[in-house]
Amino acid sequence: MPRNTPSPRVCRDCDGFARVAITTGTRNPDGTRTTLRIECLACHGTGTTAPSALARAGR
Template identity: 50%
Template sequence: MTDRIDSPARVCPNCDGFPAVAVTLGGRTSAGHLRTITVHCPKCHGLGTLATRTTALAGGRA
């Protein structure tokens, strides 16, 4: 009897698995640090992966 194999998660095609990045706003704070904001991928919502497709094609083989 074989073990159940879970399919690997699909990497998001928009961010290639790097869902959150720091973007500089330009300039520096009074302490000398760069001003940055964190931006998340809009497709995967900051997860880096997408859910696997579970729907079958119409007329496909079982």
């Protein structure tokens, strides 16, 4: 019988979309748009969080 592996917990701050690209409105000399890549500060760009039992054990 196969074992079920628990699914990773999705970050509540970013809903799993840990990295985004935001356009600044300006263009580069080759015509492409200038973008900023931003990562979620809560999960540090992973999109998942540690289970609460593990987070509490580290204190």
